[in-house]
Structures are given as structure tokens and as C-alpha cells.
Amino acid sequence: MHSILIAPSVLACDFGRLHDEIQRVQTAGADWLHLDVMDGHFVDNISFGPAFVDATAAVATVPVDTHLMVSRPDHYWPRFSKSSQNITIHVEADCDVSDTLRAIRSAGCTAGLSLRPGTPFSAIERFLPELDLVLVMTVEPGFGGQSFQAAMLEKVRAAFAARARLGLSYRIEVDGGVNLETGLQCVLAGADTLVAGTSVFRAPDMSETILRLRQRPA
Ligand code: DX5
Numbered sequence: 001m002h003s004i005l006i007a008p009s010v011l012a013c014d015f016g017r018l019h020d021e022i023q024r025v026q027t028a029g030a031d032w033l034h035l036d037v038m039d040g041h042f043v044d045n046i047s048f049g050p051a052f053v054d055a056t057a058a059v060a061t062v063p064v065d066t067h068l069m070v071s072r073p074d075h076y077w078p079r080f081s082k083s084s085q086n087i088t089i090h091v092e093a094d095c096d097v098s099d100t101l102r103a104i105r106s107a108g109c110t111a112g113l114s115l116r117p118g119t120p121f122s123a124i125e126r127f128l129p130e131l132d133l134v135l136v137m138t139v140e141p142g143f144g145g146q147s148f149q150a151a152m153l154e155k156v157r158a159a160f161a162a163r164a165r166l167g168l169s170y171r172i173e174v175d176g177g178v179n180l181e182t183g184l185q186c187v188l189a190g191a192d193t194l195v196a197g198t199s200v201f202r203a204p205d206m207s208e209t210i211l212r213l214r215q216r217p218a
């Protein structure tokens, strides 16, 4: 069984104090740092690019988990590979998914595959043996601070069941609207990696929030 990891989404931090915010969340116990790259085309928002991820990686003491919400991840992933331990692409992107996953792994990163809320789990099934991580989006990608879509828990259960059935070991990550209550639902459904932006960076006590998010129910 994978241990539960908490990956705060840097998108929710104060960009004007980036290094302080990274240090603050690492001191509070973050296991990974989640970096949301948006190109204004795959999603209706533009966030940040390689220079920002490099600036984060420069002060990171934990793995950097880069989530590419871009139409052409096959073209852009190399610009993130030096600063990232994991790179996740979307199954809906305009590229050869298997080729891109293989290339990411050959560069020494782990590779993840994500799906939008409207995409069925069956769309990623044939790629499962090629993955280090499955990222189930629990909001429509593009913005932090949205409400968790509980219907996505079915995909978490499907990813969990398929992993056991196929004898695989990918992590199951959830992203969007994760807080103490919804995070627990995700863990109960089989998730082991929780992305949390707003609930961590806006928490009155960040350490306590990360600790409680990581707790596996008895
Ligand atoms: C949404 C991003 C998420 C987002 C999560 O497109 O992929 O990582 O930053 O933020 P919260 O936890 O605030 O929903």
C-alpha cells in the first residue's frame, strides 16, 4: 500500500513571496510541490511556465510534481524535466500519449496521466501499464478554489481496482477542491496522493492541515 502524500498546489500561494511560501509549506510538512502549468489553450487560464517552475525547484527540498494543462505536452515537457521529478500530461491533449510518456520516463522523470471530469476512466485504461501516476481531476482544470466533484470518486475507485487487477503500482492522485472532508473521501476511495491548494495555503494552521490530510482512517 502506498503511503499518503500531500502535494500542495503552488498556484494558491502568494507569488510575490514565492520562496518564502515554498519554504513555509515545506516546513509545514508538504511531501511534494504541485505545479500547475496552463497554456491558455488547453484550459481557459494562463498560469506560469518553465522559469517559474525552475525558481520553485531552486528552493524545493521535496519532489516537484508538474501538471501540464497544455495542448502540446509532447512539445513542452522537456522544458520542465530538469526541475521536475514527476510530469503529468492529459489524455485529452493533442499528442501521442504513449510516445510522450515514454520520452518523459527516458529523461529520468516519472510520468503521470490525467483526465478531465468529462472524460471517462476507460479513456486511460490502455495506458495504465505505462504510468507511474494516475491523476483524477476532481474539478474542471484551469482554476484553483473550485468545489470538489464527488462523482469523480468513481474514477478513483476504478483506478484502485484496475491497479490491483493488473498488478500495477501507479500512484492515484486527486486534484481540485481537496480539503479535510473531501480528502478523506478520496483516501477512502483509494487515492494516495492529494493535491490541495486553497485548503493548505489558506489554512490557519498549515502544519495541522497537512498532518490531518495525511491521516489514513483506522
Ligand atoms: C486546477 C489545478 C489544481 C488547483 C487545485 O486546474 O490543477 O491543482 O490548483 O486548487 P484547489 O485545491 O484550490 O482546488
Ligand code: ZN
Residues within 6 Å of the ligand: 009, 034, 035, 036, 067, 175, 195
Ligand atoms: Zn493540478
